[in-house]
Amino acid sequence: MVTTLDDKKRSAIAMKLADMRETQNLIISNDQLLLSQVDDREIRERLSDMLKDDQKNLSILETSIVQYGVKSEPRDITLKLVEQVEKMMQDSELSLYDKISQHELLKHQQAMTGIIIHKAAQVVGADIDAALAPMNTVNFENRAHQEQLKGIMEIVGTRELTGKDPDQGLWARVQDSVAALTGVFGSVVSRSKDMTVIDIVKMDHRKVDTLFTEIENTDSPQKAQEYFGQLYKDLSAHAEAEEQTWYPTLRKYDDSAPGVAQAYDEQAEAKILLEQIKTLSPSSPEFKTRINQLKNLIQEHVRKEESNLLDKLKDHMSDEQLVELGKEFQLAKSRIQDETSRTSSAV
Ligand SMILES: [Fe+2]
Ligand SMILES: [Fe+2]
Structure with missing residues (x-):
């Protein structure tokens, strides 16, 4: 018999990974754009930390794709979506709040895609789980970023509406949500060190x-x-x-x-x-x-x-x-x- 070594489920996961890489690039360019439009020192610090994480996570994603061993191009619809968001982020009619809110949606989508790939890997084969283990860090950080972006949205949104800052204790609340996430994701191995x-x-x-x-x-x-x-x-x-x-x-x-x-x-x-x-x-x-x-x-x-x-x-x-x-x-x-x-x- 002629053996074909193709597997549709593995290819479908490969396509999702390619989508994720495309989205990650968009997230990075959004981070840079937002940084160029924000003056607040504390928010800038948070955004620039996020940018550093996002760049590191792009390289983890790329490593994971090679480790996974099945490659794919992103879907056309993902490329279209990226283009639309890029245009929207450049739109001067949108307020800073609108833009951060769009960015948070993207983070949400990225975090969910990562989690779904992880779930699908568990169904298709333990080897996929082994290949994609470093992505746990990416998923965790995307969820943590989402919490921080919500905090930034509260500040920027309240300022846009009232010219004043929201009540105190906001960052402590954000910190608590991130700590709660650590429980959900378990012990996430930090990948701050480059792999040899x-x-x-x-x-x-x-x-x-x-x-x-x-x-x-x-x-x-x-x-x-x-x-x-x-x-x-x-x-x-x-x-x-x-x-x-x-x-x-x-x-x-x-x-x-x-x-x-x-x-x-x-x-x-x-x-x-x-x-x-x-x-x-x-x-x-x-x-x-x-x-x-x-x-x-x-x-x-x-x-x-x-x-x-x-x-x-x-x-x-x-x-x-x-x-x-x-x-x-x-x-x-x-x-x-x-x-x-x-x-x-x-x-
Ligand atoms: Fe060998
Ligand atoms: Fe070897």
Whole structure:
């Protein structure tokens, strides 16, 4: 049989993620526009903190999209909506209150989209949840920003109507709402620190672990096929990106490390197995046997990478260099994903 590795539900989530990235860019340009129109010192401080969070969250979103491994363009309607809001924000007829209120709506939409992606991920597969875990921070911060924007709206709105400030205690109330949200989102890992190549590679490894568990635990051949489709894409892009980035870097520093040469061989072996499994029916007994063989091979390979090779990078590189190499790894993976989706859609 010809195996197609496509999955509509995963593509639908990819489209929502692309919509979110588009909206995040709009949110950032709104932050900048509002900052240019506000004089109040306290409000300016809050807006500029939000801008910093939003910029950081855009990069988390971009990382998550690569980690997710399925890419999409945003919907046309999202692009239209972005254009409309941009126009509206430039409109001089609108008061500052109107503009902040529009911005708050956008934040609301963004927070809800993030939460819905999270819910959908739980339905479709635990591996998606693993890939999108960093987005918890984005969702939490968008909800917290919403509370702060409501506070700013109260001040600006009251001033526009009366020329006076609203009653005291407003920011304390905002603070309380944000604290209450922390309970809803649980312990949110702060991502203020940039991820190094070691963090990102390990995150990929955990996602692959989850995919193997999903394949083993499902009784449905269709589900097994979907999970394998994702595993195939993830492992191929991960291995190739390793061979383009940190493997050669490690070789440069430590050519005598026998582990690196072995790692190349193991990945070549895994690639052959992946191609074999791709031709098998997920309901055949051979599919299970081969998956098991692949799992053992990968687990051993990952164990060596994590206990020997990745640590060696630390002996030769500073934290900043490891972050830089992480970006290169991410970029290489993203490029490989794009090439793969182009060739598979051309077939
Ligand atoms: Fe790896
Ligand atoms: Fe590897």
